Amino acid sequence: MKKAFFTHYGVILLLLCIKTVPVFPAALPDTFTVPQSIPAAIIDHINKNLPEFLQDLQEVLDAETNDLLILVDKQHPLSEHYVPKEIIPLSKKRSYALNRADLSLTKQAEAALQRMAAAARNDGVTLLVSSSYRTYLYQKNLFNRYIREAGEKEAERFSARPGTSQHQLGTVVDFGSITDAFAATKAGKWVYKHASEYGWSLSFPKGYEKVTGYIWESWHYRYIGKEACAFQKKWFGDIQQYMLEFIDAWKKQHRS
Ligand SMILES: [Zn+2]
DSSP: OHHHHHHHHHHHHHHHHHTTOOOOOSSSOTTOOOOTTSOHHHHHHHHHTHHHHHHHHHHHHHHOOTTTTOOOBTTBOOOTTOOOSSEEEOOTTSSSEESSSOOEEEHHHHHHHHHHHHHHHHTTOOOEEEEOOOOHHHHHHHHHHHHHHHOHHHHHHHSOOTTOOGGGGTOEEEETTSSGGGGGSHHHHHHHHHGGGGTEEESSOTTOHHHHSSOOOTTEEEEOOHHHHHHHHHHSTTOHHHHHHHHHHHHHHTOO
């Protein structure tokens, strides 16, 4: 039995060599543990198109700078000492509008926000920034306030414990009213449609509370870069959480 298998395998390999077809693995390696939250259909699709997927994955990893694709959620908190580099204040002179004076982002995310806001302006839409970079300490105070107001269980659904907020990355913006009503506004619709063209991704989509840990937040966008946005759409059903969990697992398991 074993011998026959190897014989067949040998013939196939020989044919592949003759035709000079590159030999790719047929499936994700057995040694790679796929994060459990990712649906089987997504992994099947990846396995059926593995060479193309691995090439896309490599391009996304090569394009990553400054922790853009770091996984931050309730199971993967940032250290209280994590401070992004090059945080700059948001400015009134740019194409976006500001809801308050003390807003800031990483330099890279601010530039990307400006590009998106300028495009929105061209379409007659103003993007109002209501929240942006939050330090660990700020998040700690905010979360404690929500616990006092709504109770711990409820606060967990819409707010993050310190260390588990994407806002600590300095690459996240909350737009407009920070309420569900935002989705139906001109800005809400524009940003939902166009954000990925500028590298921004909706972190907590509708109907994915069990996956992301958070209720739908139509206003909360994270800058991950255009390559990652396209990759997320093509392979992960446009769900940021699936993609980031996959990349996190991939990086951890390929670190030697
Ligand atoms: Zn937010």
